[in-house]
Amino acid sequence: NLDDIFASVRSQFPALTQKVHGKNLVYLDSGATTLKPQSVVDRIAHFYSYETSNVHRGAHYLGDVATGHFEAARQKVAEFLGARQSEEIIFVRGTTEGVNLVANSWGLSNLKAGDEILITVMEHHGNIVPWQMVAEKVGAKVVAADILDNGELDLEDFKKKLNSRTKMVAFTASSNVLGTNTDMKLLTKLAHEVGAKVLVDGAQIVSQLPVDVSDIDCDFFVFSAHKLFGPFGFGAVYGKKEILDQMPPYQGGGSMISKVTIEKTTFNDVPTRFEAGTPHVEGAVGLHAALTFVENIGLDKIHKYEMDLLNYATGRLLEIPDVKIYGTSQNKGAILSFNLKGAHHSDIGQILDQEGVAVRAGHHCTQPLMARLGVPGTVRASLSVYNNREDIDSMVKAVVKAREMLL
Ligand code: PMP
Numbered sequence: 001n002l003d004d005i006f007a008s009v010r011s012q013f014p015a016l017t018q019k020v021h022g023k024n025l026v027y028l029d030s031g032a033t034t035l036k037p038q039s040v041v042d043r044i045a046h047f048y049s050y051e052t053s054n055v056h057r058g059a060h061y062l063g064d065v066a067t068g069h070f071e072a073a074r075q076k077v078a079e080f081l082g083a084r085q086s087e088e089i090i091f092v093r094g095t096t097e098g099v100n101l102v103a104n105s106w107g108l109s110n111l112k113a114g115d116e117i118l119i120t121v122m123e124h125h126g127n128i129v130p131w132q133m134v135a136e137k138v139g140a141k142v143v144a145a146d147i148l149d150n151g152e153l154d155l156e157d158f159k160k161k162l163n164s165r166t167k168m169v170a171f172t173a174s175s176n177v178l179g180t181n182t183d184m185k186l187l188t189k190l191a192h193e194v195g196a197k198v199l200v201d202g203a204q205i206v207s208q209l210p211v212d213v214s215d216i217d218c219d220f221f222v223f224s225a226h227k228l229f230g231p232f233g234f235g236a237v238y239g240k241k242e243i244l245d246q247m248p249p250y251q252g253g254g255s256m257i258s259k260v261t262i263e264k265t266t267f268n269d270v271p272t273r274f275e276a277g278t279p280h281v282e283g284a285v286g287l288h289a290a291l292t293f294v295e296n297i298g299l300d301k302i303h304k305y306e307m308d309l310l311n312y313a314t315g316r317l318l319e320i321p322d323v324k325i326y327g328t329s330q331n332k333g334a335i336l337s338f339n340l341k342g343a344h345h346s347d348i349g350q351i352l353d354q355e356g357v358a359v360r361a362g363h364h365c366t367q368p369l370m371a372r373l374g375v376p377g378t379v380r381a382s383l384s385v386y387n388n389r390e391d392i393d394s395m396v397k398a399v400v401k402a403r404e405m406l407l
Contacts, residue, residue, distance in 0.1 A: 023356025031382030043289035073284035082212035094235035096126040098222030103130040113139030151178035151327035173205035178327025179335035230290035234283025306334040334383035343406040355398035
């Protein structure tokens with residue numbers, strides 16, 4: 001029984017035992033970051049308590065232990081994403097740094113004046129701004145494919161904007177506002193047909209559906225650990241080995257070198273070439289624990305449970321007059337962006353907060369999407385494995401109250 005399984009999952013999140021403003025915490029902001037299960041917190045504490053060491057294999061016992069855990073995490077991420085080998089996984093600070101790495105390393109050495117980078121209008125700023133910065137340096141242009149009114153990608157517009165000048169296609173697997181999932185495999189195939197490389201922003205997909213980068217055939221895939229029950233400040237870039245091998249370093253420093261003289265430096269192999277300096281070792285260890293947590297439940301069950309909850313939440317929210325939901329595709333993650341006609345999103349967010357309901361109200365780092373929707377912002381409720389129908393009922397009650405107060 002799914003409800004029993006997820007009641008037990010919920011009990012692994014101590015954050016949910018708190019009261020805020022005197023009310024039971026209802027956490028509906030998992031699109032911003034997920035809460036952390038006790039197993040992840042314990043694993044990181046254990047690492048700091050007993051295994052703290054920098055990662056130099058062969059220096060001493062604990063150095064070997066830490067290095068072993070760091071590389072085991074890389075292997076785990078490779079398996080999780082369906083990469084062919086662990087060398088295809090580069091550890092970074094998160095999705096944003098991952099996109100910046102690819103934009104700067106691959107972009108600066110492959111893009112030239114007149115080239116185009118195709119994104120979509122629903123991208124997070126993290127998958128827009130790095131491309132604009134690189135485009136400006138080399139004289140390339142960022143072009144965005146539109147969405148349909150239901151929040152799905154406008155495939156015709158995407159195809160229209162794809163041409164022989166397109167050298168990179170960078171798109172989200174799942175919108176952090178509309179919830180819309182994109183067809184990663186199809187978009188990748190279309191991009192490859194014109195000879196473009198593909199980067200998938202996986203920030204919102206990894207916690208909801210299984211990903212197989214080898215099957216998708218994308219060239220790069222990036223995600224953040226903190227949106228997947230793991231620690232902040234950590235994430236990964238998947239890149240095809242043959243492409244990574246050709247890419248110059250992103251940052252310089254220790255570890256990423258082969259030989260350094262004052263005159264010249266030669267660089268280490270992939271992936272170390274892209275990991276300058278002391279890495280976020282407990283980030284890797286924590287992400288490993290988070291992946292084990294996800295695996296123990298199973299993404300198939302997670303997806304089914306979240307879709308059930310999303311349907312329930314959508315139905316309940318639409319019972320309230322004046323509610324408008326943005327993103328009504330059948331193919332979406334458990335995210336509900338909405339407004340009350342005639343009320344400001346931040347007022348709604350504040351009233352919900354007073355009721356103990358944590359949502360996000362604003363532009364969600366997607367200003368071009370807000371412009372496309374013609375609104376300054378939305379209220380966003382994003383669901384995860386620890387939410388249940390009572391959480392939805394609490395939110396709905398709070399929205400009804402907000403409506404009474406604001407309209
Ligand atoms: N892309 C998407 C779709 C996101 O939801 C986010 C986080 N809100 C990011 C990119 C950026 O992730 P991070 O802040 O962890 O680098």
